[in-house]
Amino acid sequence: MSKQKIDAIDRRIIAALQDNAHLTTHQLAERVGLSASPCARRVRQLEATGVIKGYVAVVDQVAVGLPVSVFASIKLERQREEQLDRFTEAVARWPEVIDCHLMTGQRDFLLRIVVEDLAAYERFLKDKLTRLDGVASIESSFALSQIKRSHALPIGG
Structure with missing residues (x-):
């Protein structure tokens, strides 16, 4: 994987997705100040280059019996x-x-x-x-x- 240059908008996208990966493309675009299409393209590019490696559910270990x-x-x-x-x-x-x-x-x-x-x-x-x-x-x-x-x-x- 080559190192991708991350600009301020990419950083806002990453920060928003780290906060809530369930945001729709429209919600994310609104949060970072882009329209939906360019925002979706940037997310796909961050995924393709491995900057965004995936999406997970954060589980409470005590709640699932692993305290x-x-x-x-x-x-x-x-x-x-x-x-x-x-x-x-x-x-x-x-x-x-x-x-x-x-x-x-x-x-x-x-x-x-x-x-x-x-x-x-x-x-x-x-x-x-x-x-x-x-x-x-x-x-x-x-x-x-x-x-x-x-x-x-x-x-x-």
């Missing part, structure tokens, strides 16, 4: 490409892992894992994470409460 968030710091035995790839491929298959970041510093990966209770996290650890070859250590931290969660990037607009 526990665990942050797991993972250190691998070695930081070789094959081991990094094997780890990332495994993590990509696990629905409990909501976020996974390759890190600098003492640990190699930081995972956010969402489960229904402590027993479910223990099963996840025993059945999945600890069985993965190359994992040297796992350090888990449990979130007590969520202060802020946003899916919107600070794009401006």
Whole structure:
């Protein structure tokens, strides 16, 4: 994907869609100060270039019975490409892992894992994470409460 130049109108479109992806083309156009056709063209272009990757419903994890968030710091035995790839491929298959970041510093990966209770996290650890070859250590931290969660990037607009 080539980097697309984002102008002020694109930023307003992105900000509006991050706030409410259910806006009709007419509502969005009105919000950003365009007519409907050019607004729709810009949205299609942002989608085609991968600036807008998709649209999702933001679900309350407590309301669906997944109140526990665990942050797991993972250190691998070695930081070789094959081991990094094997780890990332495994993590990509696990629905409990909501976020996974390759890190600098003492640990190699930081995972956010969402489960229904402590027993479910223990099963996840025993059945999945600890069985993965190359994992040297796992350090888990449990979130007590969520202060802020946003899916919107600070794009401006």
